[in-house]
Amino acid sequence: MLQNLLQKIAPLKRKQLPQFLVKRALADHRRLIRLFENDGVDALVLSKIEEELDKHIRFEERILFPEIQKVATDDELSYIEKTHDDAAFEDNLVDEFWK
Numbered sequence: 106m107l108q109n110l111l112q113k114i115a116p117l118k119r120k121q122l123p124q125f126l127v128k129r130a131l132a133d134h135r136r137l138i139r140l141f142e143n144d145g146v147d148a149l150v151l152s153k154i155e156e157e158l159d160k161h162i163r164f165e166e167r168i169l170f171p172e173i174q175k176v177a178t179d180d181e182l183s184y185i186e187k188t189h190d191d192a193a194f195e196d197n198l199v200d201e202f203w204k
Contacts, residue, residue: 121175121176122172122173122176123172126168126169126172129164129169130161130164130165130169133157133160133161133164134161136157137154137157137158137161140153140154140157141154146202173185
């Protein structure tokens with residue numbers, strides 16, 4: 106997931122896209138991955154996931170994506186759209202969490 110993001114924004118990094126925004130997006134992704142990979146999931150971890158995910162989505166929608174749209178060409182935006190892979194969601198209802 107993180108490597109995929111890096112590949113898609115690599116051409117934009119050479120343009121006018123502020124690097125602090127790229128660094129923040131990557132740091133957010135790493136932090137979320139660590140939270141999701143946490144073996145000791147409890148109410149506190151779930152609350153932190155909710156908080157971090159909400160902050161990250163707001164950052165992407167309100168700050169990062171508008172900046173990308175300012176500097177990316179139509180071809181670059183088309184490439185990002187075409188190569189975006191929606192991972193198939195798979196319920197895991199047998200997990201102990203749901204019992």
